Amino acid sequence: MTGAGLLVAGLTACGPSEPEQATAAGGAQDPKPAATSGASAGAAGSAKAAGSVGGDGTPCRLPVSFDLAEGWKPKAVTHAEDDQFAALFKQGGTTLACEIDAKPAGIIGFLRVWAADEPAAPGDARMVLEAFMAGEKVKGAPVYTDVQAGTGNSALPVVQASYETAPLDEPKKESAFAAVTPGGKAAVIQLGGLDSGEHEQMLPAFRLAQQSLKSAD
Template sequence: MPQRARPIRTAAVPAALVAAGLLLTACGALGTTPEPDDVPARAGAPEKPAVPAAAGTLGGKGSACALPVSFALAEGWKPEAIENPEDPEFAALTRQGPATVRCEVDAKPSGNIGYLRVWTAPKGPARTALEGFVKAEKGSSAVSYRETRAGALPATEVTYTVRDPLTEESKEERAFAVSTPEATVIVHLGGLDTDEHRAMLPAYELARTTAKAL
């Protein structure tokens, strides 16, 4: 049954904030490493996790969020649409570079602290939108892009770290972007810290490997 859209959390601000609710991400020193999926991860990066079984689908007819793409959700992840994301009053929370947040999928019911967030940007190259998304976030470093696939779709993926000014520690984040006839879609995974982020990677990989344009 579709979830009722609810306003975006006004208590959240970039970088503070997984604990408060809304995690907006990405930016920093840009590096480029085109590498196929079968190339081993770079030193220090987590190994690619096993993909879990799907427990639902987001983005299709009757799902919680109307999106230009659909993808599978892991068990326990709860999606909700962002209400009025175009409202300029909330622009600091709902916009990041060229992208507007449309949907967030809460990991807490599955036992982790973090979100998958789905953003849309104007139609155009996925790499361009993703770079703009990353550049709009402060506190990021070790940014690395690669060309990959999301399901059957060509995609660009970015991995990077963000320094949290509250804890003064850096944590891993990542996102992938795909172009569709309607818009460019960015799917981002943050997390309270690097341990939480890595624990949620199977759900992110499930979304990436099952993505379809609608």
């Protein structure tokens, strides 16, 4: 980004706090798109894979790669040189690297990928996630669960956090999981939405990311 005005507009659209309320610079909030059936139609369903993100040749080069739900659009996050704004892209030892927008699939929300700033041991996924969660404004206590993500030789040990925030005094469900690659690179994948209902609709895409997760080292 080349100027403060553009930077602030960019932060509104892709910054770590409440992106679902993003607006075009100077504009009003976009109306909520009509929900669609299919890939992200409900928590009980499954998401249809349509491409991937994280590896070479994808919009975001990340420590891990995973499949994208149909209609979800990834975009690399551009960081400011100014320390005043750069801090908005940092949380708990990670840096925001990629946002995957659900709006083209008819849902207001994002998958965010945060890359760890320092190497980690393969067994440190929980530590990475707990450090990240320290930067979240959690209502109550997060519920941590050990998950085996990916398949076969590419499977990675993962720790997931399920929690609630209350940005407007209205509890809102959110989820995140952390993984560490064999090469010691760690990432946190976070799912947020406009409200708990949107969150439930996006869970199939979140599970798809877990199930297809592999190292991009």
